[in-house]
Amino acid sequence: MTDPQTLAARFPGDFLFGVATASFQIEGATKADGRKPSIWDAFCNMPGHVFGRHNGDIACDHYNRWEEDLDLIKEMGVEAYRFSIAWPRIIPDGFGPINEKGLDFYDRLVDGCKARGIKTYATLYHWDLPLTLMGDGGWASRSTAHAFQRYAKTVMARLGDRLDAVATFNEPWCAVWLSHLYGIHAPGERNMEAALAAMHHINLAHGFGVEASRHVAPKVPVGLVLNAHSVIPASNSEADLKAAERAFQFHNGAFFDPVFKGEYPAEMMEALGDRMPVVEAEDLAIISQKLDWWGLNYYTPMRVADDATPGAEFPATTPAPAVSEVKTDIGWEVYAPALKSLVETLYKRYDLPECYITENGACYNMGIENGEVNDQPRLDYYAEHLGIVADLIRDGYPMRGYFAWSLMDNFEWAEGYRMRFGLVHVDYDTQVRTLKNSGKWYSALASRFPKGNHGVVKG
Numbered sequence: 001m002t003d004p005q006t007l008a009a010r011f012p013g014d015f016l017f018g019v020a021t022a023s024f025q026i027e028g029a030t031k032a033d034g035r036k037p038s039i040w041d042a043f044c045n046m047p048g049h050v051f052g053r054h055n056g057d058i059a060c061d062h063y064n065r066w067e068e069d070l071d072l073i074k075e076m077g078v079e080a081y082r083f084s085i086a087w088p089r090i091i092p093d094g095f096g097p098i099n100e101k102g103l104d105f106y107d108r109l110v111d112g113c114k115a116r117g118i119k120t121y122a123t124l125y126h127w128d129l130p131l132t133l134m135g136d137g138g139w140a141s142r143s144t145a146h147a148f149q150r151y152a153k154t155v156m157a158r159l160g161d162r163l164d165a166v167a168t169f170n171e172p173w174c175a176v177w178l179s180h181l182y183g184i185h186a187p188g189e190r191n192m193e194a195a196l197a198a199m200h201h202i203n204l205a206h207g208f209g210v211e212a213s214r215h216v217a218p219k220v221p222v223g224l225v226l227n228a229h230s231v232i233p234a235s236n237s238e239a240d241l242k243a244a245e246r247a248f249q250f251h252n253g254a255f256f257d258p259v260f261k262g263e264y265p266a267e268m269m270e271a272l273g274d275r276m277p278v279v280e281a282e283d284l285a286i287i288s289q290k291l292d293w294w295g296l297n298y299y300t301p302m303r304v305a306d307d308a309t310p311g312a313e314f315p316a317t318t319p320a321p322a323v324s325e326v327k328t329d330i331g332w333e334v335y336a337p338a339l340k341s342l343v344e345t346l347y348k349r350y351d352l353p354e355c356y357i358t359e360n361g362a363c364y365n366m367g368i369e370n371g372e373v374n375d376q377p378r379l380d381y382y383a384e385h386l387g388i389v390a391d392l393i394r395d396g397y398p399m400r401g402y403f404a405w406s407l408m409d410n411f412e413w414a415e416g417y418r419m420r421f422g423l424v425h426v427d428y429d430t431q432v433r434t435l436k437n438s439g440k441w442y443s444a445l446a447s448r449f450p451k452g453n454h455g456v457v458k459g
Contacts, residue, residue, distance in 0.1 A: 002383040004445035010390035013453040016119070016401030017446035018080030019073060019423065020359055022126040022170065024056050025410040027086065029063035033101035036092035038128035039138065040413075043186035054416030060408055061431050063105065070112045072424065072433060073407065077447025080119035082358060082403045083109070084126035084170060085159075087151055094130035094147045103158050110162045119164040121358075121403070123225060124152050124209055126170040127185065138187055139175065139198035142277070149208035153216055160217025167295055167358070168209035171227040172202045172255050184414055192313065197277040203258050207286035224259060225295035225358045228252050230342035234305035234320030243306035246315035251302065252346075260350040262288035271314035293400070295358030296346075298385075300328075301338035328381070330363040330412075330419050336384040343392050343399075354398040360385050361405035363412075363419045366436075373425045373436035382438060386445075404442055408433060 024040050044055035062069055073081055087094065089102030106122075113120045125148065129138060136143050156166065169175070179185040180195035189195070206224055213222045229251040233244035246267060249257075253265035262284045269276075303320035322333040339360075346352060362381035366373050386402065393399050409422035417428055423439030426432075435443070 002379065002441070004441055005448055007383060007386055007390070008445050008449040009453065010387075010394075011449065011453060012393065013451045014400075015393075015449075015453075016080050016356070017078050017442075017449060018082055018119070018121065018401060018403040019076070019078050019407040020082035020403040020405050021062070021407050021410065022084045022123070023086035023089075024059075024126065024128040025406075025412070026060040026062040026069075026408065028057060028059040028061045030055075030057050032063060033089070033105065034092055034099040035086065035089045035102060037131040038086070038088045039131055039134060039186040040128050042131050042134075043188060046188070049186075049188060050414055051416035051418055054411065054418075056411050058428075059411045060426050060428075065431065066109055067112060068433070069407070070109075070116055070118065072435075073118055074116040076423075076435070076439065076443040078118075078443070079446065080121055080164070080401065080403070081113055081407075082121040082123065084123035084128075085155055086128050087125065088128060088130045090154060091147075091151050092130060092132075094133035094144070095150070098154055103155075106155075106159055110159055114162055120162065121165045121167070121356075122155075122159065122163050123167045123170045124148075124155060125168065125175075125205075127175055127179075129186075134187060137197075139180070139201050140189075140194045140277075141197075142201055142204070145201045145205035145208055148205040149212050152209040153212040156213045156217040156220065160213070160220050163217070163220050165221045165223060165293065166213055166217075167223045167225045168206045168213075169202060170225045170358075171297060172199070172206070172224075173227050173229075173251060175202055176254070177251070192272070193275050196272060196275050199254055200277050200279060200283070203255065203287045204283055206259065207283075207289060210289045210291070211286065221292035223291050223293035223295055223353075223356075225297060226252075226255055227297040227299075227359075228256070228342055228346060229302040230298070230338035230345075232301050232303045232320075232338065234303060237306075239306035239308070240304070240320075243304055243315070243317045247302065247304045247317045250315040256346070256350055258284060258287045259291070260288065260352060268314060291353050293354050293356060294352060295356045296343070297359035297405070298339050298342065298357065299360065299362070300332035301335045303333075328363045328377075329365045330415065332363070334362070334381060334384075336388050339385055339388045340391060343397055347397060354400045356401040356403065357389060357399065358403050359405035360402065361421050363421050365418070365420050368425060368427075368434055371434075373434060375436045375438045378436070378438040379441045382442060
């Protein structure tokens, strides 16, 4: 169903359509107004980590073009903007002096959203850890969780009076496993002990962030954004089913269980618990404070099979082949049904609050031809996945909003600038923004969305 109005009719009147970005991916101006390097600035400069040694120095120059970008969001007719705040702008060393100029930038950004009637959904941490904190071990050190608490308090004291919602972290899975076990993201560690330490300290920092936010800005709904994995076994064999459960605990349970149950997954702890950092008596109570909302980032399914190799490390799984032949330009399988089964599974296993799809989108690298970007596969991807969200609402799940990833093409982490996820095309040489056909479609969906829809149309 790609007709935007027909699709819009399936959503309730209070549903929120938005777009999302992240600070390091779009802002540039990495040395401006007191900002100091993050771990990603350092990682980009090390050979072999990021495609073409691309970096965030300029990116989309959003730091200087934020007004133009907010005008673009306004013109698209979407209601909300999800963005992240750069810790290295606010407290450049991670601890020590507060940088007023950094706070001033986000003041201007939030005020600019308010002036345009755009709701603000801020994320406190989207991976750009101040580099100085690596001197103490970064996320492998408990002191970083305490540094985050102060940073969260500082931001919320300044911006909390104007934010519509805040998330403590974006995708802890990436900041833990991708960054500390697989070495694909900054700081590029490949060590299970470091990863488990980062896991616990990020979970703890999330809890500290919830406390800090509620202390200084009690009216702002606090949440957490998780890229939960839809773990699908390769077969119905006992070995693959058990492998899928282990994968679920490792990839989802490591974050969902402590936050929503106040414990770490049993089988995972049995296998890896002796390599965990110290978990102090009050830690799990801090981590598991009730949230007002949670965000789900979904792109592609995770298919696993049992890894029968003797001594294979937990979760002892191996990737299983894709079922759908449709893939995006980054190589990810397109399989929308996994989004539905994932949400169903998570609500079955956990007592979860209301949910926003905080990221969903597709990488296709079409360029501009005759003044437009014909990215039909991306449009199809959005239509299909939004149809699934409408199905979930019909089935009674508390899906409250949807943020397309991303507003514009940007720095795609280890892939540099060669992978494009934007609804808006960015020419990195000229910084010219061009709304793609998918962006025009999403704009038609969001701007013509009938707010009078109350009681969802069935079907």
